[in-house]
Amino acid sequence: MAESLLDVQGLKVDIPLATGTLHAVRGIDFAVDKGETLCIVGESGCGKSLTSLALMNLLPRTAKRSADRLQFDGIDLLTYSEHGYSRLRGSRMAMIFQEPMTSLNPAYTIGDQLTEALLTHQPGSRRKARDRAIYLLERVGITGAANRLSQYPHQLSGGLRQRVMIAMSLMCGPDLIIADEPTTALDVTIQAQILHLLAELQRELGMALILITHDLGIVARIAHRVAVMYAGQVVETGTTEEVFNAPQHPYTLGLMDCIPVPGKTERGARLGSIPGVVPSLIGDLSGCAFRGRCPFATSQCDDAPRLRDISRDRACRCHFRPEERRVTAELVPGP
Amino acid sequence: MLLYTLRRLLLAVLVAFTVSIISFGLLRLSGDLAAAIAGPEATEAQIEAIRVDFGLDQPLVMQYVDWLLGALRFDFGNSFYFRDSVVSLVADRLPVTLTLGALAIMFALIVSIPLGVLAAVKQNTWIDRSALTIAVSGQAMPSFWFALILILVFAVNLRWLPVSGSGTWAHFILPAVALGYYATPAIMRLTRTGMLDVLASDYIRTARAKGVRPGKVLFKHALRNAVIPVVALAVVQFGFILSGSIVIETIFSLQGLGLLMWESIGRRDFPVVQAVLLLIAMMYVALAFIADLLNAWLDPRIRVA
Numbered sequence A: 001m002a003e004s005l006l007d008v009q010g011l012k013v014d015i016p017l018a019t020g021t022l023h024a025v026r027g028i029d030f031a032v033d034k035g036e037t038l039c040i041v042g043e044s045g046c047g048k049s050l051t052s053l054a055l056m057n058l059l060p061r062t063a064k065r066s067a068d069r070l071q072f073d074g075i076d077l078l079t080y081s082e083h084g085y086s087r088l089r090g091s092r093m094a095m096i097f098q099e100p101m102t103s104l105n106p107a108y109t110i111g112d113q114l115t116e117a118l119l120t121h122q123p124g125s126r127r128k129a130r131d132r133a134i135y136l137l138e139r140v141g142i143t144g145a146a147n148r149l150s151q152y153p154h155q156l157s158g159g160l161r162q163r164v165m166i167a168m169s170l171m172c173g174p175d176l177i178i179a180d181e182p183t184t185a186l187d188v189t190i191q192a193q194i195l196h197l198l199a200e201l202q203r204e205l206g207m208a209l210i211l212i213t214h215d216l217g218i219v220a221r222i223a224h225r226v227a228v229m230y231a232g233q234v235v236e237t238g239t240t241e242e243v244f245n246a247p248q249h250p251y252t253l254g255l256m257d258c259i260p261v262p263g264k265t266e267r268g269a270r271l272g273s274i275p276g277v278v279p280s281l282i283g284d285l286s287g288c289a290f291r292g293r294c295p296f297a298t299s300q301c302d303d304a305p306r307l308r309d310i311s312r313d314r315a316c317r318c319h320f321r322p323e324e325r326r327v328t329a330e331l332v333p334g335p
Numbered sequence B: 001m002l003l004y005t006l007r008r009l010l011l012a013v014l015v016a017f018t019v020s021i022i023s024f025g026l027l028r029l030s031g032d033l034a035a036a037i038a039g040p041e042a043t044e045a046q047i048e049a050i051r052v053d054f055g056l057d058q059p060l061v062m063q064y065v066d067w068l069l070g071a072l073r074f075d076f077g078n079s080f081y082f083r084d085s086v087v088s089l090v091a092d093r094l095p096v097t098l099t100l101g102a103l104a105i106m107f108a109l110i111v112s113i114p115l116g117v118l119a120a121v122k123q124n125t126w127i128d129r130s131a132l133t134i135a136v137s138g139q140a141m142p143s144f145w146f147a148l149i150l151i152l153v154f155a156v157n158l159r160w161l162p163v164s165g166s167g168t169w170a171h172f173i174l175p176a177v178a179l180g181y182y183a184t185p186a187i188m189r190l191t192r193t194g195m196l197d198v199l200a201s202d203y204i205r206t207a208r209a210k211g212v213r214p215g216k217v218l219f220k221h222a223l224r225n226a227v228i229p230v231v232a233l234a235v236v237q238f239g240f241i242l243s244g245s246i247v248i249e250t251i252f253s254l255q256g257l258g259l260l261m262w263e264s265i266g267r268r269d270f271p272v273v274q275a276v277l278l279l280i281a282m283m284y285v286a287l288a289f290i291a292d293l294l295n296a297w298l299d300p301r302i303r304v305a
C-alpha cells in the first residue's frame, strides 16, 4: 500500500485556561492520500479549526500540540522547527481560512501578497510571479485580473477576497490544501460557487484537499472520505459513500437525519440539529462523549469507546453496531 | 481632498487669530510695559518717551490692529530689546530649535519603536516588564531633572560631551536625548499595543501560512500596520517636543527659539514673545495636517476613501 500524503495519529491540542486545561482536540487519527479529498464535519466548537491549524503549526500561542505521529509525505512534522515549517507552508501545504474579510493584509496590494507567496519559496523574477498571479486569478474566476493586482483588499468583496486566497494557496502548486470552512462568511449564492471551484481545482490539479465544511450536500458530492468529529474526537470515518449510505455512529445518524441521501441532496443543506448540548471540553471526559445526547445510551456507555475499525477504511467510536442498538431515551425535539 | 485642505486652512486662520488675540491681551495687560522696559532708574519723562516711541500710548485695540496689519504683511515689528526686526531674530533661532526637535524625535523613534516591538514579541516576559518600567519612569521624571542627570554623567564626570552652547553637533546630543526621552514612553506603548493587536490578526496567520519567514512577518506584515497610529502620535509628540525645548534650551544654553522665548519674557520683549507664540501655534496646526497626510499615505483604506 502506498504511503499516505498526510498521516495523523493521536493528535491532541490543549489550551491551558484559568478554569483548567481545555482539551480541544483529544487524540484524533486520520490519513489523506495524494490527490484525495477528505471532508471533516462536525458541530461548531468540536475542534475542526484547531485540528487544521495544528497540522500547519499555526495554533494560537497558548495552545499546545502533541501527537503520536504526524507525517507529511514521509517528513516527521513533530520534530520540525518554525523555520522548517515555514519552508513547507505555502509551498507544499497551503491553507485557506474561514474569514476572507480579515485574512488579507490591508496595507499591501493583492499583487504584492500573491507574488510574495511564490517569491518566498522560489526567489526569482517578479515578472514571472506576476504572470502566475494573473493566470491564477483568472483561473479562480476573477475578471480583469491584471488590474486587480494593484488593488487593496478593502476594494474587493468577500467572495473576491476568498478567490484571491484560493489563488494565493495555489501559487506554488502545493500537494495539500487545507480549507477551513472557506465559505461560512460568504453569501449563500457565492458559497456554492466557491466550493465548486475548490472541488474543480482539486480534480484538475490533482492535489489533496482537506475541506472543513457544514455543507453536507457538498461533502456528498466532492469528498472521497469523510471524518465526523464530535467533542474533539473523530467518531466516524469512512468513504463518503459508506458514511452517507450506512452511517454507523449515532451522532452521524443525527447529522444525516435532516438531509436526503447523496444524489438528491438539496443545495446548501445544513447539518441536522441534535437536541442537547456538547459536553465541556475542559478536563477529562468520562465515558462516551456523546452519551448525554444519544438516544441509544446504556450503562456500558459510561466506559469510553475506542475508535473501532469496521473495515480497512472505516471506523466508528461506539460500543454497538447499529443492529445492536435499542432506543433507550426519547429524543427531545429542539426548540 | 481639496475640501479637506480648505478646512485645514480655515482652521489655521482661526487658530492664528485666537492665539494672537489672547496672547496680545495677556501680555499687554500684565503691567506697565514702558516702565518695565525703561528700567527701575528711569525718570517719568524717559518712560513717557518710550511709551510714545513704542506706540504704547495708543488704545489697546489700536495697538492690536496695528500689529495685525503688520503681521499680515509678515512684519512683526522690532524687538524692544535688540532693536532688530522680530522676523530676522526668529529666523536666526528657528533652525537650531528645528534641528534639536528633529534629533529628539529621531532619538525617541529609534529607541521606542524597537523597544515596543520587542515588548510585544516577548509579551509578559521580564523583557516586556523592564521595557514598561523604563517607559513609566520616563513619564514620571521631569525633563529638566533628566537633563541635569545627563549633564552630570556625560558632560561633567565622563567629559564626553560639552555642557552647554550650540556651536557643534556634539552640543545637540545631550539636549536631544533629554528632550526625546520624554516622548519615548507614549510611542513605545502605542507600538507595543499596536503590535500585539496586529500579531493576533488573521492576516499575520495568513502570512505565516504562506511560509513567510518570522522576521519578515514581524517587520513587513506586522510593523507596517502597527506603525500607522504611531506615526500620527509621533507628529503630535514632535509638537510637544518643540514646546518642551523652552526648558531644555535654557538648561543647555542652546541658542534656539525656546531660549529666545525664555529670555524675551524676562526682558518684556513682547513683540518677540508674541511672534514665537504664534509660530508655535501655527506649527501645531501644520503638524496635525502632516499627521493626517502621513496617515492617509500609510493606510490604503483612508487613502482611497
Ligand SMILES: Nc1ncnc2c1ncn2[C@@H]1O[C@H](COP(=O)(O)OP(=O)(O)OP(=O)(O)O)[C@@H](O)[C@H]1O
Pocket: A015, A022, A024, A043, A044, A045, A046, A047, A048, A049, A050, A051, A060, A181, A281
Ligand atoms: N485561542 C483559544 N483560546 C481558548 N479556547 C479556544 C481557542 N481557540 C479555540 N478554542 C476553543 O476550542 C474549541 C474548538 O475550537 P475550534 O475553533 O477548533 O472549533 P470549530 O470546530 O472550528 O468550530 P466552528 O465550526 O465554529 O469553526 C472551542 O470550544 C473553542 O471555544
Ligand SMILES: [Mg+2]
Pocket: A048, A049, A050, A098, A180, A181
Ligand atoms: Mg472553525
